[in-house]
Amino acid sequence: MAKDTIIRFERVTKIYDGQVVLDDISFDIERGKFYTLLGPSGCGKTTILRLIAGFAEPTEGAIYFHGKPVNHVPANKRQVNTVFQDYALFPHLNVFENVAFGLRIKKKKQAEIREKVIEALRFVNLEGYENRRIQEMSGGQRQRVAIARAIVNEPEVLLLDEPLSALDLKLRTEMQYELRELQRRLGITFIFVTHDQEEALAMSDQIFVLNKGKIQQSGTPKEIYDEPVNRFVADFIGESNILRGVMLEDYLVEFAGKRFMCVDKGFRPNEPVDVVIRPEDLQITTRGQGKLQVRVDSQLFRGVHYELCCYDEDGNEWLVHSTKKAEVGEEIGLYFDPEAIHVMRISEDDGEKSDEN
Numbered sequence: 001m002a003k004d005t006i007i008r009f010e011r012v013t014k015i016y017d018g019q020v021v022l023d024d025i026s027f028d029i030e031r032g033k034f035y036t037l038l039g040p041s042g043c044g045k046t047t048i049l050r051l052i053a054g055f056a057e058p059t060e061g062a063i064y065f066h067g068k069p070v071n072h073v074p075a076n077k078r079q080v081n082t083v084f085q086d087y088a089l090f091p092h093l094n095v096f097e098n099v100a101f102g103l104r105i106k107k108k109k110q111a112e113i114r115e116k117v118i119e120a121l122r123f124v125n126l127e128g129y130e131n132r133r134i135q136e137m138s139g140g141q142r143q144r145v146a147i148a149r150a151i152v153n154e155p156e157v158l159l160l161d162e163p164l165s166a167l168d169l170k171l172r173t174e175m176q177y178e179l180r181e182l183q184r185r186l187g188i189t190f191i192f193v194t195h196d197q198e199e200a201l202a203m204s205d206q207i208f209v210l211n212k213g214k215i216q217q218s219g220t221p222k223e224i225y226d227e228p229v230n231r232f233v234a235d236f237i238g239e240s241n242i243l244r245g246v247m248l249e250d251y252l253v254e255f256a257g258k259r260f261m262c263v264d265k266g267f268r269p270n271e272p273v274d275v276v277i278r279p280e281d282l283q284i285t286t287r288g289q290g291k292l293q294v295r296v297d298s299q300l301f302r303g304v305h306y307e308l309c310c311y312d313e314d315g316n317e318w319l320v321h322s323t324k325k326a327e328v329g330e331e332i333g334l335y336f337d338p339e340a341i342h343v344m345r346i347s348e349d350d351g352e353k354s355d356e357n
């Protein structure tokens with residue numbers, strides 16, 4: 001175990017009412033990093049947080065904190081605090097008392113409580129708001145009170161369950177910056193849950209992409225965006241062109257009825273694969289040039305770029321992001337570098353069977 005490992009999940013399975021919610025998952029959480037659990041609704045993100053917090057126990061497998069098993073250690077004995085989606089603040093208490101709550105339960109001295117609460121409020125830029133009632137605070141401010149209430153206990157790990165989902169887009173973006181900055185200043189581990197891929201890419205050191213109770217991929221935002229391991233991840237992280245293809249030999253792949261040089265190797269000869277090309281990696285050329293010929297079906301202006309939806313002669317759809325404009329109905333060529341082609345193994349739980357099966 002790396003010396004910075006705080007939490008380890010070892011082959012953890014969670015079953016609720018006969019339904020497998022987490023399916024044999026293993027991962028390590030290290031000190032001082034920003035982790036994100038990303039996946040669609042119901043994939044098991046909150047269940048992982050509940051297991052870490054001690055609100056639920058694994059059905060199988062083991063959870064370790066600093067190398068010691070904690071499966072049966074109750075929530076109040078873990079160095080973990082949670083910020084919930086609805087913040088779960090006490091409406092009848094003012095800001096100061098909301099933040100002080102955990103320290104009062106621990107029977108800390110008045111002077112110490114005062115010092116720590118003020119410090120926590122300063123961390124989240126709410127100094128001077130001590131006597132405000134919760135109802136008098138905006139959504140973003142309530143969110144910060146909830147964070148202050150969690151960090152005042154000096155947890156090693158802060159769990160955040162979709163804490164930004166109640167905020168409007170502008171405030172949400174602001175809070176993304178604030179949270180990331182706060183994590184850096186505090187230096188504690190954040191485990192953040194979201195189903196928003198842009199949020200995950202913007203904020204995290206490490207992302208776990210989940211689907212159907214399994215970790216599909218774990219990596220830095222760049223690794224996950226640039227090198228998705230399967231169709232699910234490629235599709236979930238940003239817009240993509242995903243096609244079925246065949247890896248003919250090392251560095252040679254066939255899709256859309258043509259052969260292309262690529263940078264991938266290590267597949268079986270003629271192995272069926274999924275191929276991903278990001279819309280921004282496609283360049284528009286004049287008709288007859290480029291590597292593929294397509295017809296522009298529709299075009300939208302998206303501010304920084306045009307988004308084109310095109311079809312090739314086999315009927316495959318191609319999404320293109322380009323600063324160049326094209327005309328609807330126009331025949332154009334598409335060029336892409338060999339590096340723009342990402343070849344992925346076809347995974348068992350894609351929902352579609354590979355050609356060989």
Ligand SMILES: Nc1ncnc2c1ncn2[C@@H]1O[C@H](COP(=O)(O)OP(=O)(O)OP(=O)(O)O)[C@@H](O)[C@H]1O
Pocket residue numbers: 016017021039040041042043044045046047048195
């Ligand atoms: N206490 C429980 N009892 C029974 N089933 C549960 C319980 N908690 C969660 N589940 C089920 O486990 C599955 C995963 O739930 P979980 O809340 O972990 O998903 P999630 O990825 O956090 O979803 P969301 O993004 O919608 O919050 C769901 O099908 C849910 O119905």
